Amino acid sequence: MELNLKNPIVFFDLETTGINITQDRIVEISFLKIHPNGKEESKTRRINPEMPIPPQVTAIHGISDEDIKDCPTFKQIAKSLADQLEGCDLAGFNSARFDVPMLSEEFLRAGIDFDMSKRKFIDVQIIFHKKEQRTLEAAYKFYCDKELENAHSAEADTMATYEVLKSQLERYPDLVNDIETLSKEYSSFNNNVDYAGRMIYDEKGVEIINFGKHKGKPVKEVLRAEPSYYAWMMDGDFPLNTKQMLTKIRLKELNN
DSSP: OOOOOSSOEEEEEEEESOSOTTTOOEEEEEEEEEOTTSOEEEEEEEOBOSSOOOHHHHHHHOOOHHHHTTSOBHHHHHHHHHHHHTTOEEEESSIIIIIHHHHHHHHHHTTOOOOGGGSOEEEHHHHHHHHTOOOHHHHHHHHHOOOOTTTTSHHHHHHHHHHHHHHHHHHOTTSOSOHHHHHHHSOTTTTBSSTTOSEEEOTTSOEEEOSGGGTTSBHHHHHHHOTHHHHHHHHSSOOHHHHHHHHHHHHHHHHO
């Protein structure tokens, strides 16, 4: 089954130096762009993270310091990558929790505001977990009846994710072949203020703190009652996107 698209959709996957969004960096990005007319474009790029890749991480994705020493940095490719993603919806496997926040963080470090509010996003893993509860390799075997070779390489994982989504649409009659519907029902971004989910929207659309001692409280009320909380978060080890969204809320309240 082919995807019913209004906009191009980009399936993507990252390989990184680790899993800390604020401290680690991207070493490889692979994406597959599907156009509404069915045309497909794929590209994989290695990136110099400007920091050592831990041996235990190299053991997982197979990318070493030697492999990326002559590659461009993310900042050097950020503008062209942002242009390629312009006007596109996004999809990935377990990307809501890691890949999108990591990509956004890299863009912000490069001075580019990667705005997810203007695009739809589908996390194929969420569909899979709601339907079958497995991993990408198992999903690929279950839905496509194929063995996933070169698992944990960005290119292989990206292609497998695309094939899994198409097979999911064929398997489940109640799964609507519409990017907006899939995005609303199968993306954990729906209620997130920031990509990391440190702040969320409640049922009335009010920004709420989603962690720590103030969990469940409106952000504007916390900032009003405890002005030092803003400085604490801005000085803390939080993603740049979280700080960016907190600042927007603070400025909105100051203007009011």
